Amino acid sequence: MKIVYTDVLVIGGGLAGLRTAVGVRKRGLDTLILSLVPAKRSHSVAAQGGMQASLANSFMGAGDSEDIHFEDTVRGSDWGADQQVVRMFVNTAPKAIRELAAWGVPWSRVARGSRESVVNAKKITITESDEAHGLITARDFGGTKKWRTCYTSDGTGHTMLYALGDQTIAHGIPVLERQEALALIHENGHCHGAVVRDLITGELTAYVATATVIATGGYGRIYKVSTNAIICEGTGVALALETGVATLGNMEAVQFHPTAIVTAGILTTEGCRGDGGVLRDVDGHRFMPDYEPEKKELASRDVVSRRMTEHMRKGKGVPSRYGDHLWLDITGLGRAHIEKNLREVKDICEYFLGIDPVKEWIPVRPTQHYSMGGIRTDHTGQSPTLKGLFSCGESACWDMHGFNRLGGNSVAETVVSGMIVSEFIADFCQTEGLHSRIDTGLVREFMQREQARLDTLIHGDGTESATELRERMEQVMMDRVGIFRTGEELGKAVTELQELLVRSRNIGLRSRVAGANPELVSAYRVQKMLKIALCVAQGALLRTESRGAHFREDHPQRNDRDWLKRTLATWNSEADTLPTIDYEDIAVHTMELPPGFRGYGARNHVDHPDTEARVAEVERILSEIPEADRFARQAALMEYESLLPEKLRGRNERLTERLP
Amino acid sequence: MTGQGEGAARRLTIDILRYNPQDPESRPHMETFELDEAPSMTLFVALNDIRDRQDPSLQFDFVCRAGICGSCAMLIDGRPGLACRTLTSSLGERITLAPLPFFELIGDLSVNTGKWMRAMSERLEAWVHSDADVDLTRLEARMEPELAEQIYELERCIECGCCLAACGTARMREDFVGAVGLNKIARLRLDPRDQREDADYYELIGDDDGVFGCMSLLGCQDVCPKELGLQTQIAYMRRKMLRAALFPG
Numbered sequence A: 001m002k003i004v005y006t007d008v009l010v011i012g013g014g015l016a017g018l019r020t021a022v023g024v025r026k027r028g029l030d031t032l033i034l035s036l037v038p039a040k041r042s043h044s045v046a047a048q049g050g051m052q053a054s055l056a057n058s059f060m061g062a063g064d065s066e067d068i069h070f071e072d073t074v075r076g077s078d079w080g081a082d083q084q085v086v087r088m089f090v091n092t093a094p095k096a097i098r099e100l101a102a103w104g105v106p107w108s109r110v111a112r113g114s115r116e117s118v119v120n121a122k123k124i125t126i127t128e129s130d131e132a133h134g135l136i137t138a139r140d141f142g143g144t145k146k147w148r149t150c151y152t153s154d155g156t157g158h159t160m161l162y163a164l165g166d167q168t169i170a171h172g173i174p175v176l177e178r179q180e181a182l183a184l185i186h187e188n189g190h191c192h193g194a195v196v197r198d199l200i201t202g203e204l205t206a207y208v209a210t211a212t213v214i215a216t217g218g219y220g221r222i223y224k225v226s227t228n229a230i231i232c233e234g235t236g237v238a239l240a241l242e243t244g245v246a247t248l249g250n251m252e253a254v255q256f257h258p259t260a261i262v263t264a265g266i267l268t269t270e271g272c273r274g275d276g277g278v279l280r281d282v283d284g285h286r287f288m289p290d291y292e293p294e295k296k297e298l299a300s301r302d303v304v305s306r307r308m309t310e311h312m313r314k315g316k317g318v319p320s321r322y323g324d325h326l327w328l329d330i331t332g333l334g335r336a337h338i339e340k341n342l343r344e345v346k347d348i349c350e351y352f353l354g355i356d357p358v359k360e361w362i363p364v365r366p367t368q369h370y371s372m373g374g375i376r377t378d379h380t381g382q383s384p385t386l387k388g389l390f391s392c393g394e395s396a397c398w399d400m401h402g403f404n405r406l407g408g409n410s411v412a413e414t415v416v417s418g419m420i421v422s423e424f425i426a427d428f429c430q431t432e433g434l435h436s437r438i439d440t441g442l443v444r445e446f447m448q449r450e451q452a453r454l455d456t457l458i459h460g461d462g463t464e465s466a467t468e469l470r471e472r473m474e475q476v477m478m479d480r481v482g483i484f485r486t487g488e489e490l491g492k493a494v495t496e497l498q499e500l501l502v503r504s505r506n507i508g509l510r511s512r513v514a515g516a517n518p519e520l521v522s523a524y525r526v527q528k529m530l531k532i533a534l535c536v537a538q539g540a541l542l543r544t545e546s547r548g549a550h551f552r553e554d555h556p557q558r559n560d561r562d563w564l565k566r567t568l569a570t571w572n573s574e575a576d577t578l579p580t581i582d583y584e585d586i587a588v589h590t591m592e593l594p595p596g597f598r599g600y601g602a603r604n605h606v607d608h609p610d611t612e613a614r615v616a617e618v619e620r621i622l623s624e625i626p627e628a629d630r631f632a633r634q635a636a637l638m639e640y641e642s643l644l645p646e647k648l649r650g651r652n653e654r655l656t657e658r659l660p
Numbered sequence B: 001m002t003g004q005g006e007g008a009a010r011r012l013t014i015d016i017l018r019y020n021p022q023d024p025e026s027r028p029h030m031e032t033f034e035l036d037e038a039p040s041m042t043l044f045v046a047l048n049d050i051r052d053r054q055d056p057s058l059q060f061d062f063v064c065r066a067g068i069c070g071s072c073a074m075l076i077d078g079r080p081g082l083a084c085r086t087l088t089s090s091l092g093e094r095i096t097l098a099p100l101p102f103f104e105l106i107g108d109l110s111v112n113t114g115k116w117m118r119a120m121s122e123r124l125e126a127w128v129h130s131d132a133d134v135d136l137t138r139l140e141a142r143m144e145p146e147l148a149e150q151i152y153e154l155e156r157c158i159e160c161g162c163c164l165a166a167c168g169t170a171r172m173r174e175d176f177v178g179a180v181g182l183n184k185i186a187r188l189r190l191d192p193r194d195q196r197e198d199a200d201y202y203e204l205i206g207d208d209d210g211v212f213g214c215m216s217l218l219g220c221q222d223v224c225p226k227e228l229g230l231q232t233q234i235a236y237m238r239r240k241m242l243r244a245a246l247f248p249g
């Protein structure tokens, strides 16, 4: 039995995992990273659009602050977010971007003087100040009041991931590539590491650690068409679920991005619309202003995706052999802008569609894009129920996105949470004592269990095909657990997914080798994916309201009275075919920003009984301190700074808010 | 709409070089698969179709499937390229696929570029070297907007390995750092945040495994999927390194 010991085992080599590993390494701990693929190929590399941080350097970002970033994020979440976590996040995002700048990310910069830009389909002139010249600039994104999304031309995720990948190498942190975690080792509510399979040799190794971090990204690939990389299968999240102890939060909160190309599902960035692109229908009509007069194409993603679908249902879609779609028109931006700031989009159009977006409209439709749900953690990134298990990045639900995340907030979250969580992990390791003794008997038990499962697949007499089950699951999720949901369709989805899960216990393989074996991989992954799909579908079925990206046609109102709660899913026993669903209340009486209208989408919700009182209290508190500055006003409403690791506290300097 | 041939569907014949070094019985051989071409079919779609419906043991690597991550470089009709964004309609009815040469073979079309890239990065110390103690609460250091763009241009490399697969020097010198390595050093050299000087870079690439190994055959630039100006960068670095050698300090 092969056992490797380390202090901190990081599962996942995307932005979140890398930043966490660098953080704990800097605190002097031994760490290693496991990844399915070379770290720089993780899905994070595909983020084109940008990273939100309220630097307020550019003219269109002037006046921005943590406060506005906070409000945008909470409204975007449809009040599902944990507001203290959002505060921690918005205060750390400027620090995160400045750290990445020091590590070499070539952020696009403010250039002094005037330039033409397109806003709301009109050309305007923007004049940048001398003072801001050379500082990090920002672009417009959906659901934000200010231009806050910092970027590097069209390759934000690439430059961030490469800078962090390089830091990982500089710190001598091993990244063990083509390694797949199959199960967590745990006992009595403590996590001790993971059983890991080498994808080249098929060999199993136990990694035993004081702290284990899951930073494995989203679960988009349970859907047939997704913008996600093909490795975003949610198997990392399933590791936590399969312990039966850790919980998953808000799994039904799944985001659909308005503009993925038809049919490949490849994303064209929100930067297209942020930079002035518009959506058109079969008649060439720009329809979004009809639905959303204020934010138009730049309402939050859940709203734009629904409006597009609604419009297509009215018969205004463009028919094609792959079903209806709409047009994304960026021709107004001009060749120079597209070739510099949206080059990746141009490449995608050329290679996958054979069109030139400078001259032609791009066929798009809403497509699965982001997983708000994930492993439930507290603000330190630790599972409240399984000690020693941490999670951050898209795989986690700590929970800053609630039921809808804003574009540009995700890559920001990955690094911010990596910075914060790594400090708490280091503290945890210090108090826990390193290499806390664990019984090799326990390790052996988990190793044998996983080996037995693999052996059953390889040598067993199962008759089901993994490919078939998987294709069916993807289709069910697409057809019945999509943008518009109803109790009836969701009920059918849950029933069929349960049948598929039962069948997946009887998969048989055609290629029976133990080493590199793509069919075997597909088999054990689909078993996990079906459990994730069931958490999504069952959560969606039970939530009889609409909130953020979760929209029930049979319950179109947001219902704070009954549903201002976070969904928690556990998988109690291997024999179960359904997750056990529970809820935790989101307290209104401590909110800095009590629930209200988002400012876009439908103005239509049922209030929570505590809302009125809290609104009055907020007004009263603020009226008592009329002279106070914004920091004091914020602190009077909701304390959060003490929750941050000490070294990450402190104000962020801006041109207009200089530090002494 | 898609600029795709809408004519009669073709029957494609795909010859794939198969070999599984993990399996002592396995010998390198060509295997032929046939499938019906579909509209907008890429090699990503075709290979997955073959694996799902014909041979579940076929090995290959795709991650982003959008031409961004660099995982799927292989020899397509003998030429290095990214399989995910290659439309079958741009190829003939008979297509030959082989793994990228130069890198360790994992199996069939899958090669270990990641391992090589990590070793290269360690050897070239390919990260921003800075001992500046940055105060994260303060305004970031300024950078000229054009300089940021220039750095980004070089940073666009996706470490796919095509340049090495097309490189004459790499065929003879297995320790050659390739266009990918030299481009990375050029990128770091341009970056004011990296405090190293030419003499330091000379230590890393001032030999035949580095910038003086390049024979200017242009193979790298011809096949680079990101169309990086690799030859210009290498020529420029060669001049700078010569200068560093001739006029140290």
Ligand SMILES: Cc1cc2nc3c(=O)[nH]c(=O)nc-3n(C[C@H](O)[C@H](O)[C@H](O)COP(=O)(O)OP(=O)(O)OC[C@H]3O[C@@H](n4cnc5c(N)ncnc54)[C@H](O)[C@@H]3O)c2cc1C
Pocket (backbone or CB within 6 Å): A011, A012, A013, A014, A015, A016, A017, A034, A035, A036, A037, A039, A042, A043, A044, A045, A046, A047, A048, A049, A050, A051, A052, A156, A157, A179, A180, A181, A182, A215, A216, A217, A218, A227, A228, A229, A231, A232, A235, A236, A267, A269, A369, A370, A392, A393, A394, A395, A407, A408, A409, A410, A411, A412, A414
């Ligand atoms: C096309 C696209 C564009 C986007 N653009 C933006 C944008 O402009 N701005 C923004 O804010 N967000 C954007 N996002 C979202 C954002 O990119 C992701 O949410 C974020 O990068 C996730 O990072 P991560 O580190 O959590 O996970 P990932 O980058 O997905 O990394 C997951 C890691 O886990 C590893 N892994 C997974 N399972 C296992 C296992 N079982 N064992 C071992 N290793 C495992 C993988 O190998 C990988 O290294 C975009 C998303 C998409 C799909």
